Structure formats: C-alpha cells, structure tokens
Amino acid sequence: MSTPKKSSAGTSGATGKAAGRAKAASPDKATPGKVTKAPAKAAARKTRTRVPAAVEKEGQNPFRALMRRSRAPEPATLVIFGVTGDLAKRKLLPAVFGLWQDGLLGSAFNIVGVGRQDMTDEAFRDFAITALKESKETDAILPGSLEKFRELLYYEFGEFGEDDVYDRVRTELDRAEEEHGGRKNALFYLSTPPSLFEPISNGLGRLGLADESEGWRRIVIEKPFGRDLASARELNDAIHRVWDESQVYRIDHYLGKETVQNLMAIRFGNAIFEPLWNRGYVDHVQITASEDLGLEGRAGYYEEAGVVRDMLQNHLMQLFALTAMEAPAAFDADAIRDEKVKVLRAVKPIPKGRVGSVAVRGQYGAGAMYGEKVPGYRQEPGVKTGSRTPTYVAVKLEVDNWRWQGVPFFLRTGKRLPKKVTEIAVVFKRPPLGIFPGGLERNVLAFRIQPDEGVSLKFSSKTPGQEMVLREVVMDFRYDAFGAQLESPYSRLLLDAMLGDATLFPREDEVDHAWQIVSGLLEAWEAAPGSRTGKTGAPELSNYAAGTWGPDEAEELIGPDRRWRRL
C-alpha cells in the first residue's frame, strides 16, 4: 500500500491507526504493507452494546418523529468517503447525528468514515465530535448523546485508487453484520472531489462491494456530476459498469429542502393552483438563488466549476423542473422523475450562437456587504490572477410544450448578492381590463425556499376610504407556523437513501438533460472567455460590485416590460 497522506488533525507516524494496528496485529497474520485490525480491538467492538437510537424523548423534533415513525431503515452501515472534508464536517455528520438522536436510524446502525489521512478510530471519534460541536447545523445536543453517538463511529484510510482501503471497508461490513446479527446493508456516500467518484465506484466494484447478495448496497454521489455533458455521460457509464441505476443516488441537496418539497405539495395537493398554472394565466416565472457569501475558502473547487456547474446545472434546474413539470400520476420516484425529464426535454435548446440573447454572466468585483467592505472575486485567496470564472448567471428558458408556450422562465443565481434568498415566483398576467384607476398589477405567487420559508400571494385590494383606490397587498403563509424546526436537507436525503426511496434524487436522464440545457452557455463562455467580438455569441463577462444584484445586462434580459423581483 502506498503511504496515505498524513493528518495534521489526526495522528501520524507511530501513533497513527496503521502503526497501532501493525503493533497489535499477530505477526503471522500481518502481511507486509497491509494493515490488519488488532484482534483485541475487534473483540471489543464485537461485544459493544448497540445504543438505542432514541436517546431521550425530550427535546426531539415532534414533526420529524411523526413523519418517519413508520419508516425505520434496516440495520445498515453508512460509509462516508471523504469524511474529513468540509461537507462531511459541516453537514453530513450533523445530519446523521440528528437522525440518530431522533431515533430514526433503526435499531442497529454505524458509520465508517473513510479518508486519506492516517487516524485511529478514537482520533476520528474526537474529530467527529468536534465537528458536531462546531457545526451550525447540529441539532440541540441532548445530555449523554455525543458519548453514545461516538461509539457508532469507525475509521479507515488509504489511497482511493488502490484495493486495500476497500478491503478494510469490507471487513468493517463483516464486523457490522456480526453486531447487527443481520445482513450487510451498506450506503456508500462519496463526499470527495468529483475526480474521485469513478475510482471509488470502481474500487468498490472490484472488491465486490456493489454486490447485493448479502444485503442492499447503494451509492450516493455528490455534485457536480460531471463537468459537462460528455463527462457526465462517461461518469454515468462508468458508474453503471458497477451499479444498477436502482442503486445509484445522485444527490442534489435542494431536493431535500422542506420548502422544495412543499412546492410539489402545494401544486399537487390543492385544486386551486393547477388551473392557473399555464400559459393562459402565467406571464413568466422567476427562479432566484441569491447568495450573500463569497468563496468561503473554496477557490480550488470554484475556479474549476464556476456558477453554471455549481448552481445552475443542478439546483436551479431542479427547481425549474419541479415548477414546470406536469402532475405525476403518483408521488413515487419513477412518476416524478419521468415528469421532470419530460419538461427538461421540452426546454428550447440554447446553441452557443444564441447565448448572447438569452443569458448573462458576471463576476463580482470589490464592494460592500451589510456595510462592510469585501474584496472582489479576483482578490479572493486562491483565485487565479485575471480569472474569468463567472460567479453570476441569469438565463431565460423557453419551454416548447402546450402548457408553457410563450411563458419565459428566468433563472438567476450568484454569489455576493445583497442577501441570501432562494425563491420561485410565479408571476401572473395582468387583468385583461382595468375598471379601476391606477395600474393593473400582476399577481405573484412566491415560494420562499429559504430563509423565512413560506408562500405568499400578492394581489391588489381596495384601500379603505371613499375612492376605489387599489394597492398591492400580500397574503403570507410562514412555514414556522407549524412550530417545527426545519429538517436539514441532508438528513432527509440520507434517510431516504437508507430506505431505498429515490424520489428526491435526480435520475441519470435528468442529469443528462440538465447538462444539455447549459452546454451552450459553457461552450460559448469557455470557448472565448474574454471575447468582445461576438464571434462565438459570447457576451463580455460583466462585472458587478459585491453587494449589488448582478450585472445591468440581467435587467435587460428580463425587460423591458418585466423586472426582477426586489427581494
């Protein structure tokens, strides 16, 4: 085995897990270069008593327990590759902890963290507990919970391109089976840079870990799935050489957000909206995912990705598909995904020559956020000098089907915009005739995905007094009326994957169509990143100051008779 990267956070050298194990392993079993579990440690693990997941009833989220009472996963092991990374620390470990603390992970469950850093189980447990304490996403910690949770945690490390690490993961599953007294069910979560998705999938395949003869096996793949259409197809092919599509869970955390699911609930759980949801009544739709944050130390990733791959191809396309799709026949994975694919297929192609007239990109310059000066993108640590990576995109999508003919969908997302807000606004046509003085305003049904989750309807009303003077008013439903803390999207999606419910995970063909839609933008903008000549149809990268709503061209894109909502 080649030498894995040493940890600065974890242990290294003689105090590391490899060293500890090598010391304790019986000499006759220890193969040079191969790490064997210490027998004493293995025995200790075997006799460890499983802690009931529902640690204490008090303080649990009543809605979460209510929603999931009938859905307990079978005993299983969650294997997180890339467990030392930012996502695992900030989101995944807190999400799993929350589920476990609420008693939703069934009677027997454990986590195997996998990384390239040399760490003992104990060092990993310390690492995970620290992550839970530091993350803003961690639910209120009940007394004694952390101590019990840490007993569920194990760690393995190695080079993801080699077999040893998967061999050790297999040993972990064998051990878990003995403890669970059941089958070797496993969910493999790939929380690593995308370049490692294929090697890890292959490694698991080589060692037979995708084989379901001894229990279910599923793989969760993070985003971005590919970096363009061709590479997404190659990745899909590579994944399918090892896994059946039914085992694959491509994660898009926006689909796990309560309010995104509420979009479906409101559309298809009520009779009053659907009759209006078409070209007869809707003027246009605006989908906004505005972020106030900048790079947050992720320049290495973001410089390669940019806003189109980071947000548009996945999260915004999913919001678009859920808004525009036809009603599915049932709330199940195939029915919903079929409808999403149909509408994605109906989007009018944007060849690179048309990009200039339907899309705008931007990159933030220096500016001010909440009264504080902030640097521009190019001054962020790790960003290449003169980088042309876009941090803002706005695009107009047209849908070639009966429902939406002539109704534009405007999507926009960007970093360092004035505030964090994600919203889907269905903007209705003006009344056909004005019998009252004053302007005829468009009604707006707005789904606030985050923050201040809720739904509002804007319409005109008479103001008190003798005259028929109309003014716009807003009827507002706030999600906090339920009195429940909203579940982390990762909790929802992790549990769904453990339960084998793929409804909220994009299918292969959805990802493919989403890439097809954005391909023209990437081709135009990356073929001639600095071109002003118009040869490629690519507009100049328009800068916008941090703290503003993006480039002026975005206003031209939506105008002249429409304007972006001021959020």
Ligand SMILES: NC(=O)C1=CN([C@@H]2O[C@H](COP(=O)(O)OP(=O)(O)OC[C@H]3O[C@@H](n4cnc5c(N)ncnc54)[C@H](OP(=O)(O)O)[C@@H]3O)[C@@H](O)[C@H]2O)C=CC1
């Ligand atoms: N962070 C976020 O907020 C979000 C992330 N994602 C996606 O989640 C995935 C993980 O992201 P994030 O946690 O930010 O990534 P990180 O860069 O923080 O690293 C993730 C993990 O991969 C390991 N790793 C990195 N390079 C290698 C390598 N060459 N060989 C072996 N291991 C390696 C890291 O190990 P080490 O700790 O040793 O460096 C770490 O354990 C990505 O696909 C990302 O796009 C999706 C949505 C949001």
Ligand SMILES: O=C1O[C@H](COP(=O)(O)O)[C@@H](O)[C@H](O)[C@H]1O
């Ligand atoms: O996937 C990503 O999403 C976040 C935004 O997610 P949200 O849940 O906070 O809205 C974004 O900041 C990040 O760049 C991207 O990789």
